[in-house]
Amino acid sequence: MYLDHTSAVPVDERVVGFASRYLIHDFGNPSSLHSVGLEAKRGLEDARGKVKELINAESPATIIFTGSATESNNLAIRGTALRNKKAGTKVVSSAIEHISVLNPMKELQKRGYTYDVVPVSAEGFVDIDVLAETVTRDTVVTSINYANDEIGTIERIREISRIVHENGQYLHVNATAAAGRIPVDVQKDGIDLLTLSSNDMYGPRGAAALYVREGVKVQTLLPGGGQERGLRSGTENIFAIAGMGEAAAIAGQEMASEGPRLRKIADAYLREILTIEDAHLTGPPAGRLPGHLSFRFDRIEGESILLNLDTAFGIQVTTGSACSSRTLEPSHVLLAIGLKHEEAHGSMIMMPGRSNTLEEIPYVVDAVRKTVERLRLITAM
Amino acid sequence: MYLDHTSAVPVDERVVGFASRYLIHDFGNPSSLHSVGLEAKRGLEDARGKVKELINAESPATIIFTGSATESNNLAIRGTALRNKKAGTKVVSSAIEHISVLNPMKELQKRGYTYDVVPVSAEGFVDIDVLAETVTRDTVVTSINYANDEIGTIERIREISRIVHENGQYLHVNATAAAGRIPVDVQKDGIDLLTLSSNDMYGPRGAAALYVREGVKVQTLLPGGGQERGLRSGTENIFAIAGMGEAAAIAGQEMASEGPRLRKIADAYLREILTIEDAHLTGPPAGRLPGHLSFRFDRIEGESILLNLDTAFGIQVTTGSACSSRTLEPSHVLLAIGLKHEEAHGSMIMMPGRSNTLEEIPYVVDAVRKTVERLRLITAM
Numbered sequence: 001m002y003l004d005h006t007s008a009v010p011v012d013e014r015v016v017g018f019a020s021r022y023l024i025h026d027f028g029n030p031s032s033l034h035s036v037g038l039e040a041k042r043g044l045e046d047a048r049g050k051v052k053e054l055i056n057a058e059s060p061a062t063i064i065f066t067g068s069a070t071e072s073n074n075l076a077i078r079g080t081a082l083r084n085k086k087a088g089t090k091v092v093s094s095a096i097e098h099i100s101v102l103n104p105m106k107e108l109q110k111r112g113y114t115y116d117v118v119p120v121s122a123e124g125f126v127d128i129d130v131l132a133e134t135v136t137r138d139t140v141v142t143s144i145n146y147a148n149d150e151i152g153t154i155e156r157i158r159e160i161s162r163i164v165h166e167n168g169q170y171l172h173v174n175a176t177a178a179a180g181r182i183p184v185d186v187q188k189d190g191i192d193l194l195t196l197s198s199n200d201m202y203g204p205r206g207a208a209a210l211y212v213r214e215g216v217k218v219q220t221l222l223p224g225g226g227q228e229r230g231l232r233s234g235t236e237n238i239f240a241i242a243g244m245g246e247a248a249a250i251a252g253q254e255m256a257s258e259g260p261r262l263r264k265i266a267d268a269y270l271r272e273i274l275t276i277e278d279a280h281l282t283g284p285p286a287g288r289l290p291g292h293l294s295f296r297f298d299r300i301e302g303e304s305i306l307l308n309l310d311t312a313f314g315i316q317v318t319t320g321s322a323c324s325s326r327t328l329e330p331s332h333v334l335l336a337i338g339l340k341h342e343e344a345h346g347s348m349i350m351m352p353g354r355s356n357t358l359e360e361i362p363y364v365v366d367a368v369r370k371t372v373e374r375l376r377l378i379t380a381m
Numbered sequence: 382m383y384l385d386h387t388s389a390v391p392v393d394e395r396v397v398g399f400a401s402r403y404l405i406h407d408f409g410n411p412s413s414l415h416s417v418g419l420e421a422k423r424g425l426e427d428a429r430g431k432v433k434e435l436i437n438a439e440s441p442a443t444i445i446f447t448g449s450a451t452e453s454n455n456l457a458i459r460g461t462a463l464r465n466k467k468a469g470t471k472v473v474s475s476a477i478e479h480i481s482v483l484n485p486m487k488e489l490q491k492r493g494y495t496y497d498v499v500p501v502s503a504e505g506f507v508d509i510d511v512l513a514e515t516v517t518r519d520t521v522v523t524s525i526n527y528a529n530d531e532i533g534t535i536e537r538i539r540e541i542s543r544i545v546h547e548n549g550q551y552l553h554v555n556a557t558a559a560a561g562r563i564p565v566d567v568q569k570d571g572i573d574l575l576t577l578s579s580n581d582m583y584g585p586r587g588a589a590a591l592y593v594r595e596g597v598k599v600q601t602l603l604p605g606g607g608q609e610r611g612l613r614s615g616t617e618n619i620f621a622i623a624g625m626g627e628a629a630a631i632a633g634q635e636m637a638s639e640g641p642r643l644r645k646i647a648d649a650y651l652r653e654i655l656t657i658e659d660a661h662l663t664g665p666p667a668g669r670l671p672g673h674l675s676f677r678f679d680r681i682e683g684e685s686i687l688l689n690l691d692t693a694f695g696i697q698v699t700t701g702s703a704c705s706s707r708t709l710e711p712s713h714v715l716l717a718i719g720l721k722h723e724e725a726h727g728s729m730i731m732m733p734g735r736s737n738t739l740e741e742i743p744y745v746v747d748a749v750r751k752t753v754e755r756l757r758l759i760t761a762m
Contacts, residue, residue, distance in 0.1 A: 002417060008410035008616065016404055023397055023585060029389035032699060033684065034691040036383060067448035067587065070605040070615035100605030100614060107604045204404060205618040206448065206587030221602065223488045224451040224481030233481060234451035235389065237586040240621075303414065310415035318413060 001360055004316045005353040006149045006177070011243065012202035012354070014250060019204065019243035030236050031227070040238045047245025051209050054248040055194060056185040064210045064228045065241050069176045069197035070100040072210040075221055075231065076172040076193040077104040081113060081141050083219035087169050088138030090114045094126045094145070095336035101143050101174055122338050123284035124153030132163045139168035146178035150333040150349060151283030152292030154182065161190030170216060176200050180251030181289055182259065192216050198240060202354065203247030206240035258354065262291030265352050265361070269293050272365040276372055282334065282347060293350040296339070300375040302347040308375065313367035318349045382741055385697045386734040387530045387558070392624065393583035393735070395631060400585065400624035411617050412608070421619045428626025432590050435629040436575060437566040445591045445609045446622050450557045450578035451481040453591040456602055456612065457553040457574040458485040462494060462522050464600035468550050469519030471495045475507045475526070476717035482524050482555055503719050504665035505534030513544045520549035527559035531701070531714040531730060532664030533673030535563065542571030551597060557581050561632030562670055563640065573597050579621060583735065584628030587621035639735065643672030646733050646742070650674050653746040657753055663715065663728065674731040677720070681756040683728040689756065694748035699730045
């Protein structure tokens with residue numbers, strides 16, 4: 001029973017059905033001038049239009065396809081900072097950004113940029129007052145996640161946008177966890193650069209996008225054939241891109257029904273799991289991603305919970321930062337919301353997805369309860 | 382009838398059959414510690430082993446998966462030059478490298494590196510004497526393609542390796558067009574860094590590899606979660622990577638039979654097409670990629686040939702540099718082998734692949750002949 005949709009998501013069968021023709025039949029290079037190339041080009045532009053729709057971008061030309069959310073984040077942060085050096089050499093992020101935001105920031109720091117980190121509340125909300133003090137005229141890029149994949153917090157992006165634009169230059173928003181799950185509107189939200197991931201929307205890996213508001217100048221990080229308006233060279237991965245487009249369309253259509261369904265599942269889990277002794281919710285009780293559940297249990301390790309649930313019950317969850325969970329370091333997100341090292345180690349993240357149901361809950365809750373009790377017994381020995 | 386396997390290649394159905402389980406069932410994040418993640422991790426390492434085999438690398442750890450050949454070339458050239466700045470700030474390539482090699486070189490030049498270009502013969506072979514003079518102790522990266530995708534020339538890599546290592550530091554070889562088509566042996570060939578593309582081997586786009594010889598230090602261009610030994614962050618695209626591995630295995634098994642079959646087809650085409658008035662072969666008559674055919678026709682445009690063959694005969698070929706064929710500039714490769722601008726414009730590249738047969742030849746040759754005659758008639762009017 002897979003409950004780890006923050007780490008990886010299966011591709012929706014409808015997406016596979018839609019996009020697989022681009023593997024064997026319409027596999028052309030969109031730069032080729034013949035009919036096979038033009039068919040691929042058509043698929044590429046169709047996908048661009050669908051992604052534009054999902055986030056209400058002003059035009060398809062604002063959507064740049066890349067190979068991964070990591071690449072989109074790098075392009076948004078390093079590409080924009082390097083291209084707009086004259087506007088300032090300061091960059092800012094919150095303390096709970098994804099590692100593919102934090103590390104590009106640190107890379108800029110090595111190159112002489114000033115990098116400031118804005119703290120968050122105990123529920124993961126960016127401290128608006130500190131943000132207003134930190135972002136100054138020479139702050140060229142401020143990067144804040146739309147929603148946090150570890151503790152589920154949905155940031156107040158419109159307020160953040162107002163403050164960033166009153167004081168500094170460009171706002172980059174990593175919407176990897178949010179896009180396709182909750183409404184994202186780059187125009188109403190006031191976003192200059194936005195990262196979207198295909199796989200988080202049940203599309204294939206190998207595609208992601210960066211929304212670049214008209215007029216924002218970005219420097220490429222991958223010089224080459226000049227595809228994607230010169231911002232991302234390399235023959236377009238049309239299977240993954242077409243799949244991402246279709247995934248965006250499906251997510252847009254089903255968000256209004258799927259969101260409440262996942263919230264209902266999460267609420268039921270929450271009620272049950274918090275009855276386990278010394279179990280705590282991390283992140284906010286309200287204002288979270290639909291379906292997102294993050295807990296911590298006193299006196300046991302998240303890693304042990306994960307392994308026991310997997311081997312003894314066939315249930316997959318995650319702990320700490322999904323993408324670097326092999327490192328065994330405590331999550332920087334949990335430390336940033338004020339947890340102690342030992343508290344941060346006891347984290348368990350569950351993220352039900354399209355295939356999960358209310359009916360599974362009793363089995364999963366029972367497994368979690370037994371796992372926690374068993375691990376505490378071992379620890380106490 | 383698709384004869385444009387330099388621009389894009391359909392994914393082999395056996396590859397799709399092998400890898401598609403990684404889309405819906407074994408879609409896990411290889412960094413996840415649970416069974417679904419471990420299954421993906423197993424697929425990842427299986428693919429690494431298969432790619433290692435194809436190029437006879439010393440260990441699987443030398444294979445770094447990236448998202449595209451463009452990315453591999455950037456990582457090899459910029460990543461190695463930036464990381465080994467103390468060893469020298471000079472870079473060298475031949476004049477007929479792919480644009481995803483040339484542009485990273487020019488990017489380094491902007492950052493203060495010296496970039497020297499070595500000329501090639503009229504058949505596209507790197508001028509060994511000039512190479513020996515150009516590469517000096519402070520030449521940190523020399524980049525030469527294993528085979529050229531526009532004129533088919535297979536470079537004398539072992540001789541080039543000897544010279545580069547006598548005089549300079551690291552040899553990068555872009556084997557995008559060669560790997561899977563002809564034997565590549567990084568140890569016997571004496572290669573430090575080698576780019577391989579999945580799609581050119583009938584694998585899915587979205588995966589490529591960079592072989593990094595043990596001991597060669599490279600700086601990442603994509604900071605983030607630290608996947609691929611810290612050299613390429615981003616959740617691994619396991620579908621594309623597993624597909625690339627299987628594609629490499631199939632190519633390795635079938636090279637000994639498929640190579641001669643393609644050579645036979647190409648020889649037959651060559652005999653027939655050169656009977657057309659004022660038709661010329663570009664690149665060498667011998668020492669070319671199996672199946673690779675490149676021509677030029679006096680007094681007509683390659684673009685017009687391409688369009689007429691496509692619309693009137695349903696045959697897809699390409700002209701000039703495949704990846705930037707929308708630019709309409711004459712190919713830098715054809716200029717480098719000494720053609721005049723007007724000669725370079727008349728180029729047509731045909732690259733039969735696995736699906737093509739000897740039986741197609743009369744139809745295609747007749748179509749080319751009629752196309753050339755018709756275009757010359759129009760031009761003469």
